[in-house]
Amino acid sequence: MNPNPTLDAQNDDALLTAFAQDVETAAATVADWSRRYPTLGGDFARVATDTFAGATPEVAPDDRLQAVLMNALRKQKGAYLGASAIVSLVDKERGITAARIAQTIALPLPYVAKLNQRLFRIATLPARLLERLADAVERSVEDVTAYLSQPPTLARGAAYRSDDAPTVADAEDFVAALRADESVSPETRDLYRENE
Secondary structure (H helix, E strand, C coil): CCCCHHHHHHHHHHHHHHHHHHHHCCCCCHHHHHHHCHHHHHHHHHHHHHHHCCCCCCCCCCHHHHHHHHHHHHHHHHHHCCCCCCCCCCEHHHCECHHHHHHHHCCCHHHHHHHHCCCECHHHCCHHHHHHHHHHHCCCHHHHHHHHCCCCCCCCCCCCCCCCCCCCCCCECHHHHHHHCCCCCHHHHHHCCCCC
């Protein structure tokens, strides 16, 4: 425990101020900052929402701004409906199955399972994947980023037969896994290629 929580609050305020300046000039995105400072992901999303809530596509028709506006609207809708933090990407009650997610993000089911268990390092996930995943689960990119930034976890409801407690695998590099996987089509690899 930090003996001086005031210093943490001052550091957080300084980071939020720096983020607000970057997001206003389009120098960075919520996903970029959330990868670097995962504990502040929700705060970054709120700052971005506040910054762009009054903007309209007629004023700035940029695709990036459109994405921020759509995410802000989703977030506001989620807040209105009492949406809580994501506890699983799959939500059968809302009709969000692993197969539906796999189809939307154009990746095989094992990738959905690994994403759901947070077995990919967040810093290696392409922005395009985060956007498609947010569409698939009908949540904001910020909500998805916050979920994926948490530590890896074991599969829900899985049974383990062992005298020892099961351990979670280390998170892996998404791009490296995608490149090495021959079952993934070249089109999908190109879709999620980082800027090289």
